[in-house]
Amino acid sequence: MSQDTNSQLLGVVLLVRHGDRQGFYQDPQTYTATATQITPLGNQQEFMLGSYLRSLYLNQSSPLYIAGMSTGVFNPSQVYIQADLGGEDGVIYDSCVSLTQGLWPATLSNNITLANGSTITAPLGGYQYVPIESVDPNLSVSLEGFTSCNTFNTHTTAFYNSSTFQEMATQSASFLHSLPPYLNGRSVQLQNMWNIYDFMNVNNIHNATFSHALPTSYLAQVQTLANWHEYNVFSDRNIGGVGNIAGLTLLPSILNGFADIANSTNPVKLSITAIAYKPFISLFNMTGVASANPSLAGIVDYAAAVALELRQPAGGGEPVIRFNFKNGSDATFVTYNFLNRTGDVPLSAFIDAMAPVAVNTTAAWCNVCANTHDRGCAALALATDQGQAAAQPKISPAGAGVLGAGLTLAVVALMGITLAFLGLLTIGRFGRRRSRHPSAVCDLFSRLL
Incomplete structure (x- = not known):
């Protein structure tokens, strides 16, 4: 399907990586x-990045302006924003705050008139305090599906033990053994490639002595190996395979965003999710963007962004999706083909490909990751055991007749509350909005289309 230059932009689902940070170690x-x-x-x-996005989507003179969006004072009913609060110790959330400053800069219109007639402008020249939903990985698996995932760890181990990995280790051994002078004691094993790259990249940016001493080609070679390493860890040949877990748990947020935008009665037209680099890798793999563009099979740069534009074709019919990506300091978005199609992809095709493999609930994640102890799985298993035990009363038939029904209802009700809290009915939407299960999303779209 080709791109319709006259299609109407309905809204955008944005995925954004954090900005530059200090050094960061990850267990391989x-x-x-x-x-x-x-x-x-x-x-x-x-x-x-926020300023650039504002110039595209919140500027009435831009051909990509989202019709009806407020261009001055932030309108919370039109936007949904969430940011990962785990992994990098607040870096992602803090980055998202700076992003919103660019999207909704300070304005003197951010004021209020009091009963006595005086007008008060917000501090810092009308600074706009944009609400961001913080996603704690201890309460939601949606933005960090790989953490404490036992089957993912097995997948990683299998990669390290594979002949492909061993061959690369042999090929790169000579180069890696030349790196100790630039690693301050860090391991030069290929398995440690992420940490090698991150240490060298951070110091190349912030340490002038290190930057001047580092041979010209070294950082590029290290990044190439790190890209290969991370892509193989966070991707899978099977779209629903556990190697893609970082993307599989992100999918409900993307589907929810499209559901909001496609629903004409819902004012939300811009959905923003701030994440680390891992979900980008999985998403590029699952959508076929990486296989068609090998340069994207790896770690995206700081402040990289994917803009999934939902559009209404000029000739009518169902909405379509346009896949745009801007890698860090790139000047503009570049549009990519995806799902083995050319141009914009029908929304239904995206749903057909992604909804069946999306990991929508904590219960589903516990099952996929073979985890019965962490991130709510222990309480989930306990609640299930309690429900089963309640169905098998250990009292006399007479006593059961008096107490059984009430006790069972009470325990089942408690179990339902526990499961809802843990994510049986939601994944990653705490507070402002309740998540939809993909089947409900599909039902919604079937009514809209």
Whole structure:
């Protein structure tokens, strides 16, 4: 399907990586991480990205302006924003704050007139305090599906033990053994490739002595190996395979965004999710963007962004999706083909491909990841056991006749509350909105189309 140059932009689902930060260590096996902190450069990168997005989507003179969107004072009914609060110790959330500053800059219109007639403008020249939903990985698996996922760890181990990995280790051994002078004691094993790259990249940006001493080609070679390493860890040949878990748990957020935008009665037309680099890798793999564009099979740059534009074709019919990507300091978005199609892809095709493999609930994640202990899985298993036990009363038939029904109802009700809290009915939407199961999303679209 070709791109319709006259199609109407209905709204956008944005996926954004954080900006520049300090050093960051990840366990090569489990990807558990140490703390880090955003830098002023990172804040500036995100602010500039937000300003660019504003010039496209919140500018009435732009051909990509989202009709009806407020261009001055932030309108919370039109936007949904969430940010990962885990992994990189607040860096992603802080980046998202800077992003919103660029999207909705300070304005003197951000004021209020009091009963006594005086007008009060918000601090800092009308600074806009944009609400961002923080997604705690201890409460939701939606933005960090790979953490504490046992089957994902097995997938990673299998990759490290594969002949492909061993061949690359042999090929790269000579180069890796030349790196110790630039790694301050870090392991030069291929398995540690992410940490090698991150240490060198961070120091190349922030340490002038290191940057001047580093041979010209070294960082590019290290990044190439890190891209290969991370792509193989966070992708899978099977679209629903556990290697794609970072993307599989992100899919409900994307589907929810499209559902909001396609629903003409819902005012939300811009959905923003701030994440780390891992879900990008899985998403590019699942959509076929990486296979068609090998340069994208790896770690996206700081402040990279995917803009999934939902559009209404000029000739009518169902909405279509346009896949745009801007890698860090790139000047503009580039449009990519995806799902093995040319041009814009029908919304129904995206749903058909992605909804069946989306991991929508904590219960589903616990099952996929073979986890009965972490991130709510233990309480979920306990609640299930309690429900089963309640169905098998251990009292006399007479006593059961008096107490059984009431006790069972009480325990089942408690179990239902527990499961709802843990994510049996929701994944990653706490507070402002309730998540939809993909089947409900599909039902919604079947009514709209």
